[in-house]
Amino acid sequence: MIDAMDIWDRLRGEGQVSGSPPEAAVAMPWSARLLSGAAAWIATPLMLAFAALALGDLLVTASGSLVVGLALCAATVFPLKRAGHEFVLQAATIVSVVGIVLVGYGLAAGLDLPETAVAACLAVLAAMLFAMSRQPVHQFMCAGILIAAVVWLLDGTSSARLSLLQPITAWMAVALWWLSLRTDPVVAWQGHLAPLAWAITLTAIGLAWFMPMNAVDAIDPRLVAGLRWFGALLLPATALMVGFASIRHDDRWLFVVLVGAAIVLAWLWRWSPGITFGLSLMLVAFARGATVLLAASVAALAYYLVVFYYHMTLPLLDKALWLGMAGVLLLALHVILRRVPETRP
Amino acid sequence: MLFWILWRNESGQRDQLSDWRRVGALDDAAWQRARVLAGRQPSAVAWRGFLDHLSLWLAIALLGAALVCFVAANWDQLGKFARLYGLQVALVGVVAAAWRLGLDRAAGQGALLLAGVLLGALLALIGQTYQTGADTWQLFALWAVLLLPWTLAAAAMPMGVLWAFVANIAVWLYTAEVASELVVTPAVQGVFNLALFAIWSALADRVDGLRGRTGPRLLAAAALATASIAALIDIFDSSTLLHAGMGAWVLAVAVIVAAAWRWHRDLLILALAALSIIVVDTCLVGRLLFEVSDAATGGFLLLALMVIGQASAASLLLRRLAAEGAPA
Numbered sequence: 001m002i003d004a005m006d007i008w009d010r011l012r013g014e015g016q017v018s019g020s021p022p023e024a025a026v027a028m029p030w031s032a033r034l035l036s037g038a039a040a041w042i043a044t045p046l047m048l049a050f051a052a053l054a055l056g057d058l059l060v061t062a063s064g065s066l067v068v069g070l071a072l073c074a075a076t077v078f079p080l081k082r083a084g085h086e087f088v089l090q091a092a093t094i095v096s097v098v099g100i101v102l103v104g105y106g107l108a109a110g111l112d113l114p115e116t117a118v119a120a121c122l123a124v125l126a127a128m129l130f131a132m133s134r135q136p137v138h139q140f141m142c143a144g145i146l147i148a149a150v151v152w153l154l155d156g157t158s159s160a161r162l163s164l165l166q167p168i169t170a171w172m173a174v175a176l177w178w179l180s181l182r183t184d185p186v187v188a189w190q191g192h193l194a195p196l197a198w199a200i201t202l203t204a205i206g207l208a209w210f211m212p213m214n215a216v217d218a219i220d221p222r223l224v225a226g227l228r229w230f231g232a233l234l235l236p237a238t239a240l241m242v243g244f245a246s247i248r249h250d251d252r253w254l255f256v257v258l259v260g261a262a263i264v265l266a267w268l269w270r271w272s273p274g275i276t277f278g279l280s281l282m283l284v285a286f287a288r289g290a291t292v293l294l295a296a297s298v299a300a301l302a303y304y305l306v307v308f309y310y311h312m313t314l315p316l317l318d319k320a321l322w323l324g325m326a327g328v329l330l331l332a333l334h335v336i337l338r339r340v341p342e343t344r345p
Numbered sequence: 346m347l348f349w350i351l352w353r354n355e356s357g358q359r360d361q362l363s364d365w366r367r368v369g370a371l372d373d374a375a376w377q378r379a380r381v382l383a384g385r386q387p388s389a390v391a392w393r394g395f396l397d398h399l400s401l402w403l404a405i406a407l408l409g410a411a412l413v414c415f416v417a418a419n420w421d422q423l424g425k426f427a428r429l430y431g432l433q434v435a436l437v438g439v440v441a442a443a444w445r446l447g448l449d450r451a452a453g454q455g456a457l458l459l460a461g462v463l464l465g466a467l468l469a470l471i472g473q474t475y476q477t478g479a480d481t482w483q484l485f486a487l488w489a490v491l492l493l494p495w496t497l498a499a500a501a502m503p504m505g506v507l508w509a510f511v512a513n514i515a516v517w518l519y520t521a522e523v524a525s526e527l528v529v530t531p532a533v534q535g536v537f538n539l540a541l542f543a544i545w546s547a548l549a550d551r552v553d554g555l556r557g558r559t560g561p562r563l564l565a566a567a568a569l570a571t572a573s574i575a576a577l578i579d580i581f582d583s584s585t586l587l588h589a590g591m592g593a594w595v596l597a598v599a600v601i602v603a604a605a606w607r608w609h610r611d612l613l614i615l616a617l618a619a620l621s622i623i624v625v626d627t628c629l630v631g632r633l634l635f636e637v638s639d640a641a642t643g644g645f646l647l648l649a650l651m652v653i654g655q656a657s658a659a660s661l662l663l664r665r666l667a668a669e670g671a672p673a
Contacts, residue, residue, distance in 0.1 A: 003354070004361035007382045016375040022368050031616040032663035038620050039656030042627065043649045050645035087656065184376065185363045250389035258396060286387060286395050289356025301403075305410055309417075316418035323411035330404035337397045342389070 033086040037137075040090035047091075048098060059102070062110025069102025073129060080133045093138040100125060100145055116153055123149035136195045143199035151203075164223075166207035167231035170277045173201040174238055177284045177293070201281065201293075205300045208274035209307060231273035235266040238280040242287040253340045261333045268326050271314070274304030348394020355386045398451065405455045409462045416466050425474045432470055436463045448499055458503050461492050465511070482518035489515050501554035509541055509564065528578040532593035535572030538564050539597045546608050558611060565601050565614045569621045572597035576625045580632055594625060612663050619659035627652055 002010075004021075011017045028036075058064040076096040079088055103125060107118045123146050130142035151162065180193035239262035243255040262279075269275040278301030285293035308319065362379050365371050371379060387395070412435065416428075439460040446453035465488045471477070472484055489512040496508040516537050520530040542564035549555050575590030598618055605614035627648055634644040 002382070004358045004365075007358075007362065007379050008365075010382055011371075011375055011379060014378070016378055017371065021365060022370045028660075029612055029663055029667035031612040032660045032667070034613075035616040035619055035663065036656055036660050039623060039652050042623065043652035043656070046645045046649035046652065050642055050649065053642040053645065087653070185367045186369075246385040246387060247389050247392050250385065251393060254389060254393055254396070258392075261400075282399065286352070286392070289352065289359060289387065291356075302406075305406070309410070309414065316414050320411045320414035320418065323407045323414060327404045327407035327411055330400045330407065334397060334400040334404060337393065337400065342393065 028086065036086040037090045040087045041094065043087075044091045044094040048095070062106050064106075065102040066106025066110055069099045069104075069106055072096065072099030072102065073125065077129070077132055080129075080135045080138050082134065089135045090137065093135060093141060096129060096133075096138060097141050097145070100129070100142075119149045119152040123153070130192070130196075134191065136191075139192060139195035140198050143196045144202075147199055147203050162207055164227060166204060166273055167227050167234070169200050169204035169207060170231055170234055170273065170280070173197055173204050173277075174234060174280050174284055176200060177281075177288060177290075178241060181284075181288045201296070204277055205274065205303070208272075208277060208304060228270050228273065232266040232270040232276050234280045235269075235276040236262040238262070238283050242283050246287065251342050254337070254342070257333065257336055257340060261329070264329055265326065268322060268329070271322075272304060272308045272311070274307055275301060278304055348391050348398070352387055352391045352395065355388060355391060358383060359386055401452055401455055405459045409459050412463060413466055416470050429467075429470060429474060432463065432467050436460060436467060439463060448501070454499060454501050454503060457495055457499050458507060461495060461504065461507050464488060464491055480518070480522060482515050482522060485511055485515035485518060499554065500552050502557065502560050505545065505555060505560055506563065509538075509567075512541075513538070513567070526589075527582065528575050528590040531571045531575035531578065532589045535568050535575055535593045535597050538568035538571060539600055542568055543600065543604065546604055549608075558613075561608075562611070562613055565605070566617055568597045569601060569617050573621045573625055577628055580625070580628050594621075598622060610666055610669075612666060615666070616659070616663060619655070619663075623652055623655050623659075626655075 008017065008021045012019075052059055055064075055068070059068060072095050076092040076099070079092040080096065100122065104118060104122050107113055107121055108115075113121070126142045126145040126149065130139055130146060133139050133142065151165070154165070176193055176197035180190065180197060183190045183193065236259060239259045243258050247258065248255045265279065266276055269279075278297050281297035281300060282294060285291075285297050305323075308323075311319075362371070362376075362383060365379075366376050412432070416432065439456050443453050443456035443460060446456060448454060448457065465484075468484050468488050468491075472479060489508060492504075492508050492511060496504045499505075513534065516534055517530060520533045524530060524533075542561055545555060545560045545564055549557070549561060572590075572594040576594035577590070579588055579590035598621060601614060602618045605611045605618070630651060631644070631648050634647065635641065638644065
């Protein structure tokens, strides 16, 4: 394997670049950034409490909280658009999110708007702040508020309806991760993809809790079955996608084994959409080289195995059978991978 | 784990090229050419290693979960001897597989880990079948004791973490049962994890399987988290007279900072210790401020400034250590 410096030298030899590669900026160690960020999450609420007490009764009135909320959102746009100290970025993130909450309170209490109108206003505000921000945690939180507002608009009180969103959000999350991997880093919106993908990923993980194992009264049984298959198909689709991009040309047998195993696992776990989603996330995380996403997908998978255990509509012995079958299949896959030789083009 | 190193190197290479592209060092043509030169990433070799390990470890997890479900089902059609002997046969089979595969291979370590989980299921089944009347903590304590020889034989991170997890639950259940003060459980747990951290750190340089920073980092985080909770209980619960929480916290912070300072200057552990100090002393000063003074407005500002000052000082120190070559 050649390293990045070798590639630079080759490019220079071909006349594509000149001189030395740009020096990497002296970055703050990530442990120090972690400490600064965590300190911001402790200090900023204290500062906000001080400010709230200093403002007196202003925040109690609906119009006051609306004005202060908008002012907080506006004040943090500039620091969140440029790279800065981690403490400042995290503090601005908290202030901005508190601003959105105050705006929501002001709209609901002061203008006496219907719930859907408040949700629509919050969605628009969160989308605007998301688009303007360059800070990943802030983008993630704005995306989260945007998704929550959209779910609210789609009648978030019905868990049966919420469950319909799970396969759609799962497909969206994997598509966004894949798009962020394939998009040129100089494209303006490339930096927005990962925070949005994180927000949608966590939404899909959360929504899988509501996914019915069997038909429920509120939803047409054929629709439930269709959604189950749609969610399960994500795993073979992801295997095909990552396999086509980086395995098919260099190791044809590995590609065949991966796609075949993905199809069988998708069929086995069609009852439990969280598990197929966790496996799909694992594949896309490995393709991206994303360690944190890989760890999150392992955690999601473990969580959904626990959820599967507590699904009361399936007897425990059936669960043991499904788990055992999937375990034996994976062991067989392990043996096959050891036996099948690497194929080179 | 060669595939893991290869994967990390390939990811690092891709990130480096993206950074050069982002700062404008690579134009469109150079960017396309650089991607061709870098080849397909992750490479098929890395994928093969990943899928090889994923299939093995996921199979172990699923088979373990299947056995747990099987036991939990309390299958009435089988007699108690069939259930007990069935699980024991499975346990012996998995241990034999670990022995046959060898503990120097990931598959052997995985089999032994599964055997460790099965041991807990077997103890639970014995307790359920014979209604021994034993407390739950005794089950976990016995599990930890029986697991210890395998943990020593494996001398590897996964078994070490499993043992620490089981032992922690045993300590937690025991102290929660016998202690009358709320503070005792997190205080004892903090000291217990501190002792495990010290042992692991001491062994890390001598035992190959325990090398690396993950184990000590997990245990240091567990010790600091539980000791900090104990200190916070001491601060906010005025009925506590023992001050065991503060004592455990001071001990945990002192030992962990000293060890992290001497032991490879681990910046993450130092950052976690600094965060623990900030949380505990902010709460302590906050309680004193709001008890002796009714100037709440100024109190919040003072506390915020305290946090900012301490975080800045600690961050400066961490940056200096990083500049001297300490690992982040």
